[in-house]
Amino acid sequence: MRYFFTIAYKGTNYHGWQKQPNAMGVQQKIEEVFSTILNQPIDILGSGRTDSGVHATAQVFHVDFHVALEAEQLLFKANKMLPHDVALKHVRKVQEETHARFDAESRAYQYHIVTSKNPFAVDQAYIFARQLNVDMMNLASEKLLNHQDFESFSKVKTDVYTFNCDIFEAYWKQEKESLVFHIKANRFLRGMVRALVGTLLDVGQNKLSIEDFENIIEAKDRKKAGRSVPPEGLFLTQVNYPEEIYI
Incomplete structure (x- = not known):
């Protein structure tokens, strides 16, 4: 059983x-x-x-x-x-x-950022105090839905049969004193979410344009993407299965 x-x-x-x-x-x-x-x-x-x-x-x-x-x-x-x-x-x-x-149909993650020192966020969020253009970050996030190959955001030494992922949603949302990145896909590559967030933070600081961000996706080269943000802000929040599996 x-x-x-x-x-x-x-x-x-x-x-x-x-x-x-x-x-x-x-x-x-x-x-x-x-x-x-x-x-x-x-x-x-x-x-x-x-x-x-x-x-x-x-x-x-x-x-x-x-x-x-x-x-x-x-x-x-x-x-x-x-x-x-x-x-x-x-x-x-x-x-x-x-x-x-x-048999998982999709998985969802959240990445939590707090923009000022917060003792209650220790080990559970990334403290990042720089000014961010969240609208630009959301425009860049929307571009992820138009692509499948995310080799640029994968750890280099990883044994996978494909770098393709179907991303169903990706967006940033202000939640009280934190900024949260939401992403849902059929599968994720090793280190993918943290590399995506690091690169999107570069967009939010106007270091990268939307076009630059798409060029990074299409380059299929981890060296072109931004840094990997710390692990403490990342949460696996959902794993979905077809209803017929349950007895």
Whole structure:
């Protein structure tokens, strides 16, 4: 029996989602807790990676159980054992062959910027105090919907079969004392959102024109794009699946 769990975590104390030999990932922490509760080794598989220091409000992972169990009870027990910065939100039974990564139809991220010193934004936003032309940043963001190949915004040493992504929405929104970049696509390349934000900040500071921004996309060269902004402002906020997968 396969289940999808939705999880939120603050990524500050973790070296990303994925478990690794010499550092603690969120995946490893969950597997340890599940294995302790069920008294057997448990492996989980997430919808995708998040880098060190990146947060999630709605990461999804799947797990198979070979015996009947009360999944809601497992969620309750696990939450009592997990650290304060990791929380299981809900669980749903899915079709046996459903895959948390490959069956996702879209994913959404937000990148949070605060424009002045804010002690409550530490580790959860990028403090960037320079004046920005948000209208220009939104005009540039709209251009992303007209393209598919985003090699210019991918980490250079990455093993992918294609740099193509279908971006469904990309825009900036002022939210109280913060500026938030919203982006939704069928898939993302490693480091893509943080590189996009860094380049769009150059547009907002009038260092790049809209035409310059499109030329960077078309160049398919990471060296042409802007810097990668810090991880603490990035949140995975949504992973969407077709409704028919759920039982």
